[in-house]
Amino acid sequence: xxxxxxxxxxxxxxxxxxxxxxFLVMLASSILQVFFRYVLDMPLQWTEELAxxxxxxxxxxxxxxxxxxxxxxxxxxVDGLMSGRPRQLLxxxxxxxxxxxxxxxxxxxxxxxxxxxxxYTATMDWFRMGYIYAAVGVSMAVMTFLVVLDMYDRVxxxxxxxxxxxx
Numbered sequence: 001x002x003x004x005x006x007x008x009x010x011x012x013x014x015x016x017x018x019x020x021x022x023f024l025v026m027l028a029s030s031i032l033q034v035f036f037r038y039v040l041d042m043p044l045q046w047t048e049e050l051a052x053x054x055x056x057x058x059x060x061x062x063x064x065x066x067x068x069x070x071x072x073x074x075x076x077x078v079d080g081l082m083s084g085r086p087r088q089l090l091x092x093x094x095x096x097x098x099x100x101x102x103x104x105x106x107x108x109x110x111x112x113x114x115x116x117x118x119x120y121t122a123t124m125d126w127f128r129m130g131y132i133y134a135a136v137g138v139s140m141a142v143m144t145f146l147v148v149l150d151m152y153d154r155v156x157x158x159x160x161x162x163x164x165x166x167x
Contacts, residue, residue, distance in 0.1 A: 004149060011142060012068040019061035026054035046123040053121070053132055060139035067146050085158065092154045095147050102144040109137030 033047035066072050079087060110133075117130035 008068055008146075008149075011146075012065060015061045015064040015068075015139075015142070019058055019065055022054045022057040022061060026051045026058060029054065046121075049121055049123045050127070053127075056132060057135055060136050064139055064142050064146070067143055088154055088158050092151060092158070095151045095154065099144055099147045099151070102140050102147060106137050106140035106144060109133045109140060113137060 029047045029051040033044060033051070036047070037043040063072075078090065082090060113130045113133035116133060117128060119129045121127050121129060
């Protein structure tokens with residue numbers, strides 16, 4: 001169990017750094033766009049596209065951080081009505097649905113990555129669209145891994161008598 005906490009900690013810091021880095025690239029790209037467009041009157045074509053793509057990556061890398069910190073949005077109306085074993089079973093079922101969705105999206109990313117690996121973006125002849133789908137696919141795979149770990153914890157809690165585990 002301690003090794004799983006270590007893996008979670010490493011993933012947290014890795015994806016936190018990635019999310020912050022992509023956010024800073026997005027911010028710098030937006031500042032460059034404003035400066036070149038309004039101060040120098042020479043707009044750069046690639047800055048808006050880079051900022052948009054970095055926003056996508058910031059969202060997905062940040063999602064992993066949010067899952068690890070257990071700060072994701074949750075509707076707890078049903079959780080408030082249930083407790084013990086039924087609540088754990090429901091949470092396990094919800095985790096199963098989430099894992100299925102994440103695997104489906106990861107598979108779609110795999111297909112799109114293969115289809116666009118040699119396709120460059122419209123304004124950046126050094127950046128391939130496949131990179132974005134690969135990064136989102138990796139994010140989906142990591143989120144799936146984390147949900148499966150949560151499911152494992154829930155199954156252990158159920159086997160130990162249905163104690164309240166993680167929500």
